Amino acid sequence: MTSRAEWTSWALARLALSPAQVADRVVRLTGLPDSARAREVVELHLCALDVSLEVGAPDLLVPQLLWETHRWAQVDPPSGGPGVGAAVAFVLGEHLDELTVLSVVRHVEAAEAAAAAVVRRTPSRHEREGLAALSGDAADYLAHAIAGRHDEAIALVEALAGAGWSVHDVLLGLIAPAQEELGRLWERGALSVAQEHMATAVTHLAMYALYPRLAGRAQLGLSLVAATPPGDLHSVGLRMVTDLLQQRGWDVRYVGTSCPVDDVLAAAVEVDASLLLLGASMTCHLPGLRDAVGRVRADPRCDGLTVLVGGRPFREVSGLGRWVGADLTAGDANDALAAVDGLLDPEVVSRP
Template sequence: MPTNDILRERVAQRLYKELETLAEYAANQQPIASRANADEPADSTQPSDNEVYRQYILALANAVLMASPALFDAHALQVSQQQGRQATIEQIAAVRKAVLLRLSVGEYVVVASTLSAATIALTAAAEPEPVSSEHDEPSAGVGRFDGITKKYLSLLLASNRVGAQRLVLEEAESGTDVRDLYLHVLQPAQREVGNLWHSSTITVAQEHYCTAATASLMAQLQPYFQRTPRNGHRLLAACVAGDLHTLGLQMVADFLEYEGWEVCYLGASTPLDSIRRMAAEQGVDLLLTAASMPHHVPLLSELVAALRRDAITRHVKVLVGGRPFAQDAALWESTGADAWASNAEEAVAVVQGLFAQEKKPAQASSAITA
């Protein structure tokens, strides 16, 4: 392992180990609660100062370990949506003081550039542009489903799960391709739910309600997928331990099943060794996995390394996805994966490319049936 990689790993492990101490010191340097109006009652739903700084240190450790300053940038920008840009810059300064106190000069140099990059990104960040306007030209597919998406999301936020699901099921019953409903209704709606949660517009309970309703709807949509001849390939889909966000993974698995793949779906929070053993036992050709948060990315790296060490699973292609990989376009390569995709439609194209030269003889054609 190169010297720089060894140093990065050592610094990251120290940040993980001293997480609580560093968070407490940073909180003492720059209390977050002190900005609140003293005449207003404390909001018990807001995280404590220590927890806010704990998330900063965790994001910093992940960014250092993966050599990806963009991961910390993304965390800081997310916090700034709730705390404000200037407050976030001050909080990063408090983190800087904490690590400067605890780390050696050489170790501090490793993290300083990441902290500085985040501060620069926050300083330079422009106000978010509106998603669309009356003069915008809708992209293909979006205009057709825009009204359905808005109504679906509105019904979910009003806790009307039955109405929201019925809206989409009626589209499927009328002959609308389920893949279009996934891509242009469910996916953008869930993305907006995530944005609303990140900005504290909705609660964790509301986010869970919307996500559970969408997961239930996806199960109800299964009968509307067209049957497709099998292509002779098998895939395993699983999230690593601690990752409970499976909707994106399920969408990709469903799209590939439509394309003729045999799917073994394990779902959320699966131990690394269980994934590796199942891949070997099932004789899979492809592993689908994802990271919903930056701290899941190192686990993906461990998973890929474990597959590569085992002669039985060494051949397995690995496709990754998730928000951290969208935040850093080069991050997927550092995990050792074979490719990444940002959505289910893109994943199908990427997988077709990965297996273009590996068509198995004596298998049914993968062409879509009429």
């Protein structure tokens, strides 16, 4: 993640400083070390603030605030120095008029209150007990994945599928909750980056192991292209959605994460796609997603291409689909399947 060249929001666009200049100043004010990790916290904060202001949704800042709470201790802050939020408020106070500062402060206060409510609320069993509170199979799966035991993870997935679990249930009932728990453990610093990477790599293998079970290949005679726009490296959720659509008869062209938009469009044109899936996992990825949708709309070769967007931010904030200009929005894989089925003649919808 690097600083973007320009601000997105009406409020921060009034600054005479670029995002990189504000990030420099905030790093100095907080007294953080000049490390890539510390700078990333500041840049992601500024980006989430900017995008959440533009959308007018304080809730879009909340995941960043929660992540920051955990990450803060890991970036060596000096004791007694201001946090990122306080330093940002100080810089804005220096450079913006009072009314603009006031509306930014109100927005941030709403996000902080929502984040505090998340922290205060009674933790679910998952959160309290971590791994132990996942269902037995999901806990076993995650334990294998974290330890890098890919053979065991794949054997478990195959055993469940062999015992009658559908691909849908293995993906959404076993692997997705395990990945979510992985995120919680990683966020709290209970797992290293290497353990998270290894576990996610095992998950990719486990998902590929299900591939032979994706019956109904291309039977609809319709193709789709799926990608995340530049900057977003999260692939697991998007891949789950495309696997389930493949199982329903779509010809899937998964072009991967952080794909240049020109290449996404070229792929859609090449296969004469009817559907384009674009995912975003963090608030910061939303402007890139909106830009990609704008490029689809401006390209006459893509007339008639339906755009479906989804991912974590769409689960957390409603109305975002309109902001990015998509035709369809889905917060999770089940919403995505329902939305895509809605495009088809009911007679041809295949339900595995």
